[in-house]
Amino acid sequence: MHRTARVALRVTPGQRRRCFGLLRSAGDVWACVLEVNGWRRRRRHVPLSGYQELCRELAASGPGTFAELDSVGARSVLRRFSDAWFAAAKRRKAGYVSARFPRRRRGLVPVRWYHGTFTLDGRRVRIPTAKGTASLWVRLAREVPYPAEQVRSVTLLCEGGRLFLDVTAEVPVVVYPPGEGPDPGRVAGVDLGIIHPYAVAGPAGEGLLVSGRAIRAEHRMHLADTKARRRAVARRAPRPGQKGSRRWRKYRRRARLVEGRHQRRVRQAQHEAGRTVVSWAVRQRVGVLHVGDPRGVLDIDAGRRHNLRLRQWQIGRLLQILTDKATLAGIAVRLVDERGTSSTCPACHRRVPKPRGRTLSCPHCRFSGHRDLVAAASIATRTPGGGPTTVATVVLPQVVTHRRAGRHLPGAGRSRRDPRRPPRAARGSVGPRRPAPPPGGESLAQQARIHNTHRKPGER
Numbered sequence: 064m065h066r067t068a069r070v071a072l073r074v075t076p077g078q079r080r081r082c083f084g085l086l087r088s089a090g091d092v093w094a095c096v097l098e099v100n101g102w103r104r105r106r107r108h109v110p111l112s113g114y115q116e117l118c119r120e121l122a123a124s125g126p127g128t129f130a131e132l133d134s135v136g137a138r139s140v141l142r143r144f145s146d147a148w149f150a151a152a153k154r155r156k157a158g159y160v161s162a163r164f165p166r167r168r169r170g171l172v173p174v175r176w177y178h179g180t181f182t183l184d185g186r187r188v189r190i191p192t193a194k195g196t197a198s199l200w201v202r203l204a205r206e207v208p209y210p211a212e213q214v215r216s217v218t219l220l221c222e223g224g225r226l227f228l229d230v231t232a233e234v235p236v237v238v239y240p241p242g243e244g245p246d247p248g249r250v251a252g253v254d255l256g257i258i259h260p261y262a263v264a265g266p267a268g269e270g271l272l273v274s275g276r277a278i279r280a281e282h283r284m285h286l287a288d289t290k291a292r293r294r295a296v297a298r299r300a301p302r303p304g305q306k307g308s309r310r311w312r313k314y315r316r317r318a319r320l321v322e323g324r325h326q327r328r329v330r331q332a333q334h335e336a337g338r339t340v341v342s343w344a345v346r347q348r349v350g351v352l353h354v355g356d357p358r359g360v361l362d363i364d365a366g367r368r369h370n371l372r373l374r375q376w377q378i379g380r381l382l383q384i385l386t387d388k389a390t391l392a393g394i395a396v397r398l399v400d401e402r403g404t405s406s407t408c409p410a411c412h413r414r415v416p417k418p419r420g421r422t423l424s425c426p427h428c429r430f431s432g433h434r435d436l437v438a439a440a441s442i443a444t445r446t447p448g449g450g451p452t453t454v455a456t457v458v459l460p461q462v463v464t465h466r467r468a469g470r471h472l473p474g475a476g477r478s479r480r481d482p483r484r485p486p487r488a489a490r491g492s493v494g495p496r497r498p499a500p501p502p503g504g505e506s507l508a509q510q511a512r513i514h515n516t517h518r519k520p521g522e523r
């Protein structure tokens with residue numbers, strides 16, 4: 064199994080310039096491919112899309128065309144283009160007419176190098192550059208979390224104005240002592256949600272609730288922050304075609320930094336939540352996770368507020384994280400239909416009007432239980448690929464473990480104060496306070512006299 068860790072780079076200004084040069088050259092490669100295909104389209108030729116033919120075109124352009132970028136790095140851009148092209152073609156073939164072929168130029172494009180072309184030495188990495196150029200060694204902000212012999216590729220990229228290296232390694236699936244590994248006969252259901260990113264119902268009445276309130280708070284505070292910031296600087300925004308002022312560019316740089324930090328915080332919390340679920344499942348010896356696939360709701364337009372909520376939820380990523388971590392731990396993940404699981408009574412199988420709070424109470428049989436756990440328990444009984452009906456007996460969790468995702472987030476503390484604002488004491492006095500007006504300054508003449516006496520000799 065392949066796993067990827069994102070490691071920040073520590074670079075000198077010179078190294079930074081060279082790294083950005085590589086990313087920019089990769090952007091040039093991308094733009095060239097778009098350009099060539101534009102010409103071909105105008106001449107009614109078939110566009111170049113296969114990796115091999117793109118590589119031939121690159122070889123024909125000769126060495127030195129893309130500054131310091133070596134041919135391995137340039138070919139990784141061609142691979143990226145080819146993959147994007149075929150993914151779009153596949154989606155179009157499947158009936159998604161809105162899927163489009165790559166058409167946009169990008170200033171910076173990530174570059175990938177395969178095993179054997181780079182050197183990893185503890186915290187130092189040699190990034191390959193074109194023949195005849197000085198070698199480029201950079202420092203990593205932390206140790207790579209995989210043994211050096213497992214590392215398969217490194218990808219140089221820029222996010223939020225900072226340089227990162229994605230280190231991909233081939234990691235073996237965990238091996239357990241006999242009788243202690245996950246048991247394929249033990250199935251748990253997972254309900255994905257916003258307030259609880261993961262609600263899990265185990266096979267024998269155990270449950271797990273991972274709270275995502277901290278993540279939601281982080282999203283909210285970030286939105287409020289960026290909105291206020293945007294309002295404050297809207298005046299300085301350059302007109303189309305105008306170059307932004309130095310102050311504006313400074314603001315843009317700061318905004319990118321803040322956005323990057325927000326993204327990292329949320330991603331970290333999501334990974335922690337996924338880790339919590341998988342560790343719990345390993346302890347419970349769960350062999351199969353049935354995950355309710357709610358992605359159908361993403362295609363429905365639900366108004367701007369709810370659309371934003373859904374987008375911030377990032378279900379695709381939650382699913383991906385859970386699947387990756389579970390597979391590595393030897394646990395299978397199956398997607399099942401989740402329709403009706405949060406609005407059907409598990410005791411009498413009748414529909415319950417949409418519950419308002421976190422508890423589901425059945426008006427037909429007086430059943431009452433936690434909404435997300437009830438949904439998870441119903442999901443556990445469904446068969447992958449089966450229909451949206453629950454007929455089997457639902458085992459409701461009796462022993463529930465509570466965990467919070469993103470405890471390190473600034474909004475996760477007990478206080479509801481926004482931690483990004485300075486404390487009240489520091490907030491009170493901004494700049495030097497204006498002195499109290501001296502007595503008797505009512506008329507203009509008096510004002511002038513006061514003004515003159517306050518002026519130091521020699522001052523105009």
Ligand SMILES: [Zn+2]
Nearest residue numbers: 408411425428
């Ligand atoms: Zn009922």
